[in-house]
Amino acid sequence: MQKSARKRLLMAVSILVVVFGLAVGLGVGLTQKHSHNSSATATATPTPTSSPSNSTSSAKVWQPKNGTTWNIQLLKPLTSPSKGDFDVWDIDLFDNTQETISSLKNQSAKVICYFSAGSSEDWRPDYSSFASSDLGNGLDGWPGENWLNLSSPNVRKTMEKRLDLAHSKGCDGVDPDNVDGYDNDNGLSLTQQDSIEYMQFLATAAHQRGMAIGLKNAGALISSLLDAVQWSVNEQCV
Numbered sequence: 001m002q003k004s005a006r007k008r009l010l011m012a013v014s015i016l017v018v019v020f021g022l023a024v025g026l027g028v029g030l031t032q033k034h035s036h037n038s039s040a041t042a043t044a045t046p047t048p049t050s051s052p053s054n055s056t057s058s059a060k061v062w063q064p065k066n067g068t069t070w071n072i073q074l075l076k077p078l079t080s081p082s083k084g085d086f087d088v089w090d091i092d093l094f095d096n097t098q099e100t101i102s103s104l105k106n107q108s109a110k111v112i113c114y115f116s117a118g119s120s121e122d123w124r125p126d127y128s129s130f131a132s133s134d135l136g137n138g139l140d141g142w143p144g145e146n147w148l149n150l151s152s153p154n155v156r157k158t159m160e161k162r163l164d165l166a167h168s169k170g171c172d173g174v175d176p177d178n179v180d181g182y183d184n185d186n187g188l189s190l191t192q193q194d195s196i197e198y199m200q201f202l203a204t205a206a207h208q209r210g211m212a213i214g215l216k217n218a219g220a221l222i223s224s225l226l227d228a229v230q231w232s233v234n235e236q237c238v
C-alpha cells in the first residue's frame with residue numbers, strides 16, 4: 001500500500017494534529033465512530049520545536065487552539081449539517097454546498113475544505129484544466145487519479161482557482177491532500193523540495209484569500225513548513 005494516506009482509506013484510527021505558530025503541539029486521539037466518519041479531540045502532546053511564526057502572511061487567518069474537536073467527513077457530502085460536538089468540520093470542497101458551509105459556520109463551527117492538491121481526480125469538474133504533461137503515474141489502488149507535477153504553472157493556476165472556490169464558499173481553511181508525491185512512485189521525479197515549495201505557494205495563496213491551511217501527512221516536511229501552515233494532520237492506518 002502506498003504511504004500516502006488517502007481520504008477514502010477510512011481505516012485511519014490515529015491522527016496527529018500539530019498546531020503551528022504558537023509553539024504548541026496538539027496530539028489528537030482519533031476515535032473511529034463510523035466507517036465514513038472520523039472524529040478527534042486535541043489533547044496535549046510534547047511541543048514541537050518551533051521558531052516564532054513569520055506572521056506576515058498568516059497573521060489574520062484562523063488557527064485551531066488546543067482542545068479543538070475535529071470531525072473529518074470526506075466520503076459523502078453532508079446533507080443536514082449539524083455541528084454536533086465538533087468545533088471543526090473537514091469536508092470535501094467540491095461535494096459540499098456553500099449553504100452547508102454557511103450552516104455549519106452559523107452554528108459556530110469552523111469549516112476546513114478538502115481537495116486533492118497533488119493528484120488529479122478525473123471526476124472533478126475542473127479536471128480538463130490539467131494538461132496531460134502535468135500528470136505522472138497513477139496512484140496505486142486509486143483509479144482515475146494521477147500524481148501531478150507540483151511545479152507546473154498550469155497545476156498551480158488550477159489550485160488557485162480551487163482556493164477561489166473555497167473562499168467563495170466561505171471555507172475558514174483548506175486541507176490540500178496528496179502533497180507527498182515524493183514518497184510514492186510518482187513518475188515525475190518529485191522531491192521533498194518540490195513539496196515544500198508547493199506548500200509554501202499554497203499557503204501564501206490561501207492566506208491571501210483569508211483562509212488557513214494545514215499540512216496533510218508529509219511529516220518529513222513539518223520542520224520546513226512550520227511558518228507556513230496552521231496545523232498538521234497525520235493519518236495512519238491500522
Ligand SMILES: *[C@@H]1O[C@H](CO)[C@@H](O)[C@H](O)[C@H]1NC(C)=O
Nearest residue numbers: 033034036037038073078084
Ligand atoms: C459521525 O459519527 C457520529 C458518532 O457516531 C454521529 O453522531 C454523526 O452523526 C456522524 N456524522 C456523520 C456526518 O455521519
Ligand SMILES: *[C@@H]1O[C@H](CO)[C@@H](O)[C@H](O)[C@H]1NC(C)=O
Nearest residue numbers: 024025043044045047066067
Ligand atoms: C492542551 O490542553 C490539555 C487539556 O486541556 C492540557 O492538559 C494541556 O496542558 C494543553 N497543552 C498545551 C500545550 O497547552
Ligand SMILES: *[C@@H]1O[C@H](CO)[C@@H](O)[C@H](O)[C@H]1NC(C)=O
Nearest residue numbers: 053054055056057058204227
Ligand atoms: C516572512 O514572510 C515574508 C513573505 O513570505 C518574507 O518576505 C519574509 O522574508 C519572511 N520573514 C522572515 C523573518 O522569515
Ligand SMILES: *[C@@H]1O[C@H](CO)[C@@H](O)[C@H](O)[C@H]1NC(C)=O
Nearest residue numbers: 099100101102103104105106
Ligand atoms: C447563516 O447566517 C447568515 C446571517 O444571518 C444568513 O444570511 C445565512 O442564510 C445563514 N445560512 C444558513 C445556511 O442558514
Ligand SMILES: *[C@@H]1O[C@H](CO)[C@@H](O)[C@H](O)[C@H]1NC(C)=O
Nearest residue numbers: 133149151152153187188189
Ligand atoms: C514539471 O513542471 C516544470 C515547470 O513547468 C518543468 O520544468 C518540469 O520539466 C516538469 N516535470 C516533468 C517531469 O515534466
